[in-house]
Amino acid sequence: MLQKIGQLLGVGIVAGVLVAALALPAIGGLGITARNVATGFLNMPSELETPPPPQRSVILDRDGEVIAEIYDQNRELVKLDDMAPVMREAIIAMEDSHFYEHGGIDIGGTFRAAIRTLSGDVEGGSSLTQQYVKNVLVESADTQAEQEEARETTLGRKIRELRYAVALEQRMTKDEILEGYLNIAYFGDGAYGAESAAKHFFGVNADELNLAQAATLAGTVRYPYLYNPRLNPEDATARRNVVLDRMVETGYITQAEADEAKATELDLDVSNPSNGCMPSKMPFFCDYVVQEIEQNERYGENETERARWLRTAGLRIHTTVDSDMQEAAQDAVDKWVPRRNESRKVAAEVLVEPGTGEIRAMAQSRNYGPDEANLGETSINFTTDMNHGGSTGFQAGSTFKPITLAAALDQGMGFGTSYSSGNTTTITGQRNCNGGVLADWTLSNAGDTKGGSSHNMISGTKGSVNTYFAHLQADVGLCDVIKMAERLGIHRADGESFDNERTQANNSFTLGSEEVSPLTMANAYAAFASGGKLCKPQAITSIEDRQSGETIEIKPDCEQAIDKDVAAGVSYLLQQTFNGGTTTGLDIGRPAAAKTGTTDGSASAWFAGYTPNLAGTVFVGDPRGPQNYPLRNVTIGDRYYGEVFGATIPGPIWQETMSRATQELPAESFPPAPSQFGGTSQSPPRPNADEAANIEGGVPDVVGLPEAEAVSALEDAGFEPNVSSARVPSGEAEGTVAAVNPDPGSELPQGATVNVFLSAGGGSEERSGDLPGGGLFAPGRLEDVDGD
Structure with missing residues (x-):
């Protein structure tokens, strides 16, 4: 009535x-x-905004596959037509049987509620429209106070809901209200909305729910904890049966159908969607994406607002990561530096696409987790800078030398630029960018390099000769080398500049004494690969905001940082390292350019290399402090290393990763060496007249000869051969000569020593060091580095 x-x-x-x-x-x-x-009542405010409720955001790889989900509430919005009819009928029967008849207010129920209200109980009697209004007010609250106001048990709150409900019924259809309610309602156990609840409790979509399942879910919304079928199955079953009885009373089902449904078990299939980066197969890339959004003012006025947007807006975040390349990188770092190795060393690797800056892989040999005390666990992303959740960086060793090459070529110097500096040299008069004169710098080459040798740009790069690069930097000018690094996007991982009052530039800049991240170095080498085009590292290509319906497109941000001929010149020089140089035996079966790096005392080791269409950088070291925990006399996994160099562990990681990662890429060639930089002979020009007085002939080319023939040829030429006991990976047959130092063609005095290195064959998993020419000794400076 x-x-x-x-x-x-x-x-x-x-x-x-x-x-x-x-x-x-x-x-x-x-x-x-x-x-x-x-x-x-009718003059009260009635306009209620009904934005989509919070829902899960997903991070996708470049093929659209989900790599992580991030949310505050486990909710997935679906249309009413994508919910089983029995789900709609069950909720109406139990919560508001006259839903399609009233105008937003169930008068009978509300009058009954009025009596209870006068007794201090304002619960009960709410229509589905009123319940929807309450949920909208709660979910749209921006502050804790607004949430408490939306939930308060007062007559004022009830009247506000009634007014909003009446107005809502005038501008929304019944089906729209029901769809909104079924998407916003809480079904318990962390599941919001019918779709997420169906998947969570029964492992099906909302449109696949059967009668018993739908009745079980409909029974939870009044008291989600009490009727939680996982926690309280008996209460949930009893409540389900009440719902089925109500569905019979309202004519939705027959008594026989109800009895059949009552006879079934709950038959739960409980599962939860992953939340956050920890469960992801690529957690550190996921973390980088999260940092990219939370630290970027483009996505909100403050970090709190951006974090909420990420976790509530139902974003579809399309990223640049290639799952196959990521797997290749992760497999390689885990193989060579196991995650739970007792030495606590870590390997970190980044792959970047030249010409776009898109990050294809980001891997490190650590489990993702918050407790640094757990062996093999960290939340620090060692591949990137501190402002993206990374570390303060690591000294990069001789991977910095190509910066000096680029600066020299940019100034018009040629491949024939040569210096005869001996095994030890002293550099004087270097100036920082403020014009200050630095102290004299004395440095030495490591290995078996002997004094009196002369190198040009090609042989100096192949052998990674410290004394050569020290002179080259001095001629170019330290400040110009620093500026070239900045042009290539290289910066300290802690955010400081290379040359200020706190972090003053030092003599050994060319030898990699600055702390940088692997991502920074990979991106700089990608600029060489792309003909001098530098792009900002990019992890996200687009973001679909399912709340607003807008899509944000992120295009590559690139500029021509250096001349394309300079880039081609550097690429030519770095290709030579695979031919008897420091990267010999680490080729990947297609054109590639690379450079090793080992810091002073093997504190850390690097390998940076690229093809024309993919660049990669590997770092290996100890996050506790490489200088205090160096890569010497260390067991990593089941391998013991007396000393680790750039080609010992980082090199094989790079080789194995790139061999797999480039399989689907075309095998492109680098441009030829630009003619403007002169000839490409590896032999330096003849020394000056005073030096030439003692020279009678050049070192014969004995590479590829058996040991005895090579020794005989060198002795016949008037030199003293010194056959090294250490064999090196090489394309030459095992036991034949892989390389000599000084290089073939070098002109030396009669009786000078020529070091001979025999080949270990097609490569070796363990290397005791790189070919001669590396190493630095500068007492008192931990920042100075070896030069491999």
Whole structure:
């Protein structure tokens, strides 16, 4: 009868009577009071924004596969048509059987609630529309105070809901309201909305729910904890049966159907979607993406706002990572530096696409987790800078030498630029970018390099000769080398500049004394590969905001940083390292250019290399402090190393990764060596007249000869051969000569020593060191580095 009255009375009169019933005792004057209250009720604010509720955001790889989900609430929005009819019927039968008949207010239920309200109980009697309003107010609250206001058990809150409900029914269809309710309602156990609840409890989509399952879910919304089928199966079953009885009463199902459903077990299949980066197969890349959003003002005014947007807006974040390349990188770093190795060393690797800056892989030999005390666990991303969740960086060793090559070529110097500096040399008069004169710098070459040798740009790069690069940097100018590094996007990982009052530039800049991240170095080498085009590292290509319906496109941010001929010249020089140089035996079956790096005392080791279409950098060291925990006399996994160089572990990691990662890429060639930089002979020019007085002939080319023939040829030429006991990986047959130092063609005095290195064959998993020409001794400076 009361429901019939509600249909006959106008909205204003109904509201007035309702509010009077809720607000006043049942005494005389009700008609006048109702009219006055109705007028005030209809004058209340009624515009309720109904934005989509919070839902899960997903991070996708470049092929659209999910690599991580991030959310505050486990919710996935679906259309009403994508929910099983029995789900809709069950919720209506249990929560608001007259939903399709009333105008937003269930008069009968609300009058009954009024009586309870006068007794201090404001629960019950709410229509589905009112419940939807309450949920919207709670979910759209920006502050804790607003959330508490939306949940408060007061008459004022109830009246606000009623007014919003009446207005909502005038601008939304019943199906739209029901869809909104079924997407926003909490079904318990962390599942919001019918779709997520169906997947969580039963492992099916909402449109696949059967009668018993739908009734179980519909029974939870009033008291989600009490009727949680996982925690309280008996109560949940009893509640399900109540729902089934109500569905019989309302005519949605027959008694027979209800009895059949009651006879079934709950048959749960509970699962939870992963949340955050920890469960991801590529957690550190995931973390980089999260940092990219939370640290970028483009996505919100402050970090709190950006973090909330990420976790509530249902974003579809399309990224640059290639899952196959990521797997190749992860397999390689885990193989050579196991995650839980007792030495606590770590390997970190980044792959970047030249010409776009897109990050294809980001791997390190650590499990992702917050407890650094657990062996093999960290939340620090050692591949990137501190402001992206990374470390303060690591000295990069001789991977910095190509910066000096680029600066020299940029100034017009040629491949024939040569120096005869001996095994030890002293550099004087270097100036920093403020014009300050630095102290004299004395340095030495490591290995078996002998004094009196002369190198040009090609042989100096192949042998990674420290004394050569010290002189080259001195001629170019330290400040110009620093500026070239900055042009190539290289910067300290801690955010400091290379040359200020706190971090003053030092003599050994060319030898990699600055702390940088692997991502920075990979991106700089990608600039060489792309003809001098530098792009900012990019992890995200687009973001679909499912709340606003907008899509944010992120295009590559590139500029021509150096001349294309300079880049081609550097690439030519770095290709030579595979031919008897420091990267010999680490080729990948296609054109590649690379450079090793080992810091002073083997504190850390690097390998940076590239093809024309993919660049990669590997770092190996100890996060506790490479100088205090160097790569000497160390067991990593099941291998013991007396000393680790850039070609010992980083090199094989790079080789194995790139061999797999480039399989689907075309085998492109580098441009030829630009003619403007002169000839490409590896032999330096003849020394000056004073030096030439003692020279009678050049070192014969004995590479590829058996040991005895090579020794005989060198002795016949008037030199003293010194056959090294250490064999090196080489394309030459095992036991034949892989390389000599000084290089073939070098002109030396009669009786000079020529060092001979025999080949170990097609490469070796363990290397005791690189070919001669590396190493630095500068007492008192831990920043100075070896030069491999």
